[in-house]
Amino acid sequence: xTQRRPAQVGDAVDAIETPAxxxxxxxxxxxxxxxxxxxxxxxxxLRPHAKSHKCVxxxxxxxxxxxxxxCCQKTxxxxxxxxxxxxDVLVTNEVVAPAKLGRLAKASDEHGVLDVDPARxxxxxxxxxxxxxxxxxxxxxxxxxxxxRGETVDCVWSVAAxxxxx
Numbered sequence: 244x245t246q247r248r249p250a251q252v253g254d255a256v257d258a259i260e261t262p263a264x265x266x267x268x269x270x271x272x273x274x275x276x277x278x279x280x281x282x283x284x285x286x287x288x289l290r291p292h293a294k295s296h297k298c299v300x301x302x303x304x305x306x307x308x309x310x311x312x313x314c315c316q317k318t319x320x321x322x323x324x325x326x327x328x329x330x331d332v333l334v335t336n337e338v339v340a341p342a343k344l345g346r347l348a349k350a351s352d353e354h355g356v357l358d359v360d361p362a363r364x365x366x367x368x369x370x371x372x373x374x375x376x377x378x379x380x381x382x383x384x385x386x387x388x389x390x391x392r393g394e395t396v397d398c399v400w401s402v403a404a405x406x407x408x409x
Contacts, residue, residue: 246386254396264385264402268392272304279308290314290333293404298388299327300400315404318343323404325350339368 249263259265282289291305292314302313302324312331315321321332338344344367390398 250389250396256394265389268390297402297404298400320404
């Protein structure tokens with residue numbers, strides 16, 4: 244069951260229904276800008292992992308600041324971002340189930356790009372080992388992220404890829 248929106252744009256912070264996941268937009272934007280600057284200064288390309296937010300709107304903020312795409316851990320997470328218009332998504336975990344591979348292939352043809360090095364592309368059924376980094380599970384508890392500036396709700400973003408899809 245999808246949670247109701249805890250706030251509307253323009254609401255006072257005191258009007259946000261709890262529990263709610265609230266982000267201070269000035270701090271978020273400062274952090275996104277700092278990451279983009281550091282990566283650019285190092286001459287690198289940034290592909291942030293969406294597991295920390297699972298939110299299309301935040302991914303779009305990252306892309307607007309120069310990220311080359313995003314990473315997702317699971318097939319359905321990747322598909323949610325692709326369906327929402329994110330056109331460069333890398334699945335960073337092994338995908339061996341034929342049905343999942345089929346869904347990814349269909350999404351790739353219709354919506355986006357899945358990076359695979361052709362020289363090292365796995366064959367169907369081959370297992371690939373990955374040691375994932377830490378995952379912040381906070382976003383798995385909420386369907387909405389409420390963005391505030393000062394004492395006012397500035398935006399309400401859907402957490403589209405948290406596994407609650409049908």
